[in-house]
Amino acid sequence: MDVTQARRLPHGGLPVSALGLGCAQLGGLYDPMTELDALALVDAAWDLGIRYFDTAPYYGFTLSERRLGAALRARARDAYVISTKVGRLMRPDPGVRPGECGWAAPLPFRPHYDYTYDAVLRSHEDSLQRLGMDRVDILYVHDIGRLTHGDMHAHYWNQLTEGGGFRALERLRAEGAIKAFGLGVNEWEAIADALDVCALDCVLLAGRYTLLEQASLAPLMDRCARAGTSVVIGGPFNSGILAGTNKFNYEDAPRAVVERVQALAAVCREFDVPLQAAALQFPMAHPAVVSCIPGAQHPAQLRQNAAWFGQPLPAGLWDALRRAGLLDAAAPVPAP
Template structure:
């Protein structure tokens, strides 16, 4: 198994393996995943020397946290890094109606958004219980932003986070309950806004800094570099479109996205590089990126992807992507 490089989270004492495991799929909200299958994904990552695991209360409405904790509880707690999230509290489900967004509910809970001081403190205590662990290394505020809530409601949530919730995060970090704090989202703007009122160690940015999309290089990434804030890249395959599937942003990809991916794939094919290999390695070429955390659907899929992380990417691929205007001018590329 490869020895993964470890990179520092912000200016903290935490170091994560450049390959981490994302557990959104493992929670079973999008496709059914049994407890045994979920724990097998965690075990496969551990056996491959991955030592960074990311989860959240929202993933499987509690199921992912249970599975991560059950799979790793007997391991040396100082040997690996765990991140989870706050911003949603789980409450007993009172309705039998299907979820409006089609998500499955492996456990009998529904979510309530709460970005307040007390809500974040309660979320951490609840996560301890689900995980069966006594330490959370990185705590991300989950899914704040206009992408998730719309402009008007997000202004309300962001004010609560700024005026109340951030105090809880800062207290948890200051007292050593968590080693780092951050935000985990699918958009850049709310992270730019948050840098205006908080000192953040890391941002988990899903789907926005990939081989397909590099807009964060215009503003967010330079700001993070100047502030000493790391970026963890979730969704490096853009919900599957960079792995040969037809989904982007958790839905069917629009024609313009498909066309751009086809152009990127053609350049990769000319260099005999699988598109997923180029996509999985791309974010780590930037020094602000501490880790990528793909979320495999099965343990077998995780193991199948491992060789893609160590495959040699020829320098000519980089130049050809630039010549085709398929890369941001400031984007560093492996190779």
């Protein structure tokens, strides 16, 4: 699979590279990253032909946006695509401590959920300031959903719908300030609900359509394909469990998940295929998917991801996974 292949969003025609870079690590997710290492990671991505970069105000409590902007500003703006997110306003707070929310060395800003019209416009402008750029290409509504907000979900959903959050995004797109918008979530159900009330250009779905789990296939992925809503796959390793760690959904993986991953890995070994290669390539076969954006801690890891992404895989692998009951029989699979 070609890392540099540009796939266009059906709505608006924005091109994104098939392999992108998720930039949570630039914000120090779990482990600290120096300024020089952050710059080296983005430079390595550029050298590999990656031209799509996803960040968020929440990553490192504004640190990721600042670092990504510094790394890309000298390059021709039309040569790459940036997405960032709205839904949290970052307010100064000297009480922020290392390790909060998984960020090794967050900056002194604390997130406050707000999906209203004014907050979306403010968040967009704040992101431009941190990036040091005059525009971003895609805005995702970050972390909206029942699992995220619990009893407060109806309140925040009302902010996004009746409170004008979606209307603000539509305004930004109509004015040309952004080219596309959608949701960036870990809950596919939130995307399905959003599609009932708003036409989304694209969505970033993290961890819910992967080699490990395909429950979202019929209710969401196929629906997105029919609607022309592009899907960007985040978390293709399900927080690391498919890449050799014990993390699943940002926590220690339960036994049932570990056993399923072991079964997936056993089938891959029969075909001399790294589990990571299968995990990166599987979701790309779905017609709604335009890009896959794993993160990386350092350039060598990023180059390994690119090698796995481009490694030829035998068709028999997918047939064997289906026979073992490890892959949804209706899921599209990569061509050999």
